[in-house]
Amino acid sequence: MRILIANDDGYLAPGIAALVRACQGLGEITVFAPEQNASGTSNALTLGRPLNIFQARGEGVQGFNVVNGTPSDCVHVALTGVLGHRPDLVLSGINNGANMGDDTLYSGTVAAAMEGYLFGVPAIAFSQAVKGWGEIEAAAATARSIVEQVLAAHPLDGTPFLLNVNIPNRADAATLPRRVTRLGRRHASEPVIQQTNPRGETIYWIGPAGDAREAGEGTDFHAVASGCVSITPLQVDLTDHAGRPGWAERLAR
Secondary structure, eight states: OEEEEEOSSOTTOHHHHHHHHHTTTSSEEEEEEESSOOTTOTTOOOOSSOOOEEEEOOTTSSOEEEESSOHHHHHHHIIIIISOSOOSEEEEEEESSOOOTTHHHHOHHHHHHHHHHHTTOOEEEEEESSSSOTTHHHHHHHHHHHHHHHHHHSOTTSSOOEEEEEEOSOTTGGGSOEEEOBOOEEOOOOOOEEEEOTTSOEEEEOOOOOOEEEOOTTBHHHHHHTTOEEEEEOOOOOOOTTTHHHHHHHHHO
């Protein structure tokens, strides 16, 4: 089996190193990761300038392919010519912090996995529920266990899938219950933070994410808060299928 691993926290992040170590023995591993932290870049592709790729030493593999672009860039260039073969599985992460609810729309971690899925390759995105890399090795062991469980239940030559996994920061993460969930919802983001830089210019920081608004049973928020690993199957279709007939009727007038 050939596995492509990417992330959005950058090639030096502890999460991707732990994921690579944990996946040793599952197959041939290749890493394409951003040169810098690219959190929050969603599915962005770099179209206004060329991309560079250089090699960096990586634990457990011959080397990390480091791309001066986004997480989606990393997987895209790998799959469209640089890698030289089609991987059987794309893994992304382990992210420094949760990717639940509305976060998935902004997440570079999810976007890297989604890029593989868009090319027809099964993909899984992994995140820790709390930032700080606490119990990262336990999260990595959990990720490997989930990969093994998924492969046993869904052969890679079947229909491609896209899974979003959020793991509590706990030493016993690998033994926690696993729940198949749906995305919850957050309240709107907190207000923008205004500051003045040393030159006297006004600068702005995007405010913190809002609290969970829809976090009832069955959601990813509820599962993680209950001490479970959340596994959410995702799709790319954003069409409002229920609303289509109504819009067709209104616009036909």
